[in-house]
Amino acid sequence: MSNRQDKARPSEQAVEQELYAKHQKIYPREVHGIFATLRIIGVLVLLGLYYLLPWFSWDGHQAVLFDLPARKFYIFDLTFWPQDFFYLAALLIIAGLSLFFFTALAGRLWCGYACPQTVWTELFLWIERKIEGDRPKQMKLAKSPWNTNKLVRRGSKQIVWILLSLWTGFTFVGYFTPITELWQSMLQFDLGPWETFWVFFYGFATYGNAGFMREQVCIYMCPYARFQSAMFDKNTLVISYDPNRGEPRGARKRGTDKEAKGLGDCIDCTLCVQACPTGIDIRDGLQYQCIGCAACIDACNEVMDKMNYPRGLIRYTTENALEGKPSRVLRPRIFVYGLLLLLITAAVFYSIATRVPLELNVMRDRNTLYRETNQGLVENIYTLKILNMDDTAHTYRLTIDGPPQMELQMARDVLRVERGGVMEFPVQLRIDPVHLEKTGYDIQFHLEAVDEPELTVTQTGRFIGPAMR
Ligand code: SF4
Ligand code: SF4
Structure with a gap:
């Protein structure tokens, strides 16, 4: 080896550096004050709702239940069907606008007070402080060699965290499977494979995010931190x-x-x-x-x-x-976001409040435009589908609004549909061709619940007759 190479080596070693920085655990100091109190209130309200809501019953069913096999979502008095999917889209728009509004107003309010990551991390931190003590004690314990005290404290913390995580997973599944049935199955060690999977999966995610990853989720995984500057x-x-x-x-x-x-x-x-x-x-x-x-x-x-x-x-x-410059917190974009948020939220609430839990579909027979009966009448055939989205069974009355001489023929006398049920049946409309003044008519089909006349829905179907001469 040459002299020149020998001389170069020390400087090369000096710049050598580890590219992988080991994660340093953060031990946040407990603080008291108005914002800590607000955060605790937020945590209590949000986690209280999360853990308790599925245990409430409402009108014979679980108050909040997303019954995926039956394709029905119960939220207290309301039942949502796949047909109501646009409410989900509206909810996402409201969530997006809220994020814009609150971020433009006061930065990362969502992250600081209401994000599930923050809320569960607060709970996990509280447990950690109760078991291991405050920040200095936690740091001292981390540095101390393994002894009985460390084993007991660390072990009990992990046990409480794991139990809490599993309970969180169980509660999560309880929003999709009636939670009392789930509880009974769990007591009898008879949980289904999917339920078991989701309890463990969600439990693992809770433990991993709130107990292990914590701030790393916010810093490295959450996309919101990256685009927040666009809203500031x-x-x-x-x-x-x-x-x-x-x-x-x-x-x-x-x-x-x-x-x-x-x-x-x-x-x-x-x-x-x-x-x-x-x-x-x-x-x-x-x-x-x-x-x-x-x-x-x-x-x-x-x-x-x-x-x-x-x-x-x-x-x-x-x-x-x-910077000592004039500052205006209430500026035009805040009013625009706020107004849009208010209007869309009001429209969604109005639409839900005036929603009729009844649907009628009218489908014309595609095989024939019309046909002539033995009595010389012009006949159109339809298939009607009634969807009763109410929580009680109803008997319905079907009427039509078209030319006065038009007759409605049905194979069924009674249109009774159970709660959440669907009925499909054929219907014929007949008319003497002498009463037809044009080739096509729009016919209104009115469906009305006999026991609840305000439960009514109207659909339009097309009646087609022979060409006029
Ligand atoms: S006094 Fe300075 S270092 Fe201490 S809390 Fe306030 S800003 Fe932080
Ligand atoms: S995350 Fe931001 S607001 Fe919270 S303590 Fe750190 S610097 Fe302050």
Whole structure:
């Protein structure tokens, strides 16, 4: 080996570096304050609804049940059918518009308070703190060698997490299979293969996302973080550190004359960083890893209180406000999003409230345009299909609206359809050709429930006769 090569080696070794950075576990510090309280309320309400809703009964069925085999979705008093699929599309539009509206107004409100990832992570963190203690104790336990204390604490945490995850999976399946039946089957170790699969699958996803991956889901997997900047502008309320007020940062004792020392309000305690569930330093500016949980605001406000400084060194503010420019939170795009959201939501509610749980389909016989009976009448044949989407059986009356001399002939005398049932039957319309003034007529078929006259539906069918001379 030459001398030149020997000389080059040390510098080559100096630039060698590991490209794979080992994940450092984050131990978020528990904080108290107005935003922590709001988040706890959000968690309690959302998880309470999730775990309890399937156990409620309503009018003889589970209050919320997505009965896929029967293709019926029950939501309290409402039953949705495949024909109501457009409500799902409307729901997605409302969800999309809500995201636009709230993000343009105040950044990642959804991520910070209502996203399932945040909600379940909060619950898992709470369990972890109850078993392992607060942040310093958790870090100490992580560093300590395996002993009985560590084994018991870590083991019990995992057991509680796994049980909670399985219960979450069980509840999830309970939205698709009646949960009381599911419970009975589980007690008898008689769960079906698909139910077992989904309980474990959803349980595993809960454990993996909230117990193991946590902030990595938000940082590396969630697409929302990547396109949120498209919805932000300089007047969006975002959680920011005020560098004009905080810098130059520096440690000091309480009561120190900061002006005399040339310091800003930030005492560089790093509590905001310790409280952050994604492990970032908000003082470095707006970052895509920030999920808008406001834990750093609560942490910093506590510090400001202790130092007798005004609160809000970290706060909800706009980029314009931080730059000392006029800021307008309520701007045209907020009104446009808000108005659209309001109109679409109102239209969906109105449509659901006035929905008639009855459907009638009229299908003409495609084989013949018309035929002549032995009595010389012109006859058209149709197949009618009644779909009773109500929760009770009904008997229906069928009438037509067409030329007065037209007769309606049916093979059935009674049109009774059970709840959720379908009836298909042939119908003939006949008329003496002398009464026909044109070749084709639009005929209105009216269907009305005998016991509930407001339950009515009308469909149009085409009657075709011989060509006019
Ligand atoms: S909590 Fe407040 S005072 Fe402490 S480092 Fe963060 S910004 Fe500075
Ligand atoms: S920077 Fe603040 S608001 Fe953003 S994720 Fe961290 S603690 Fe939450």
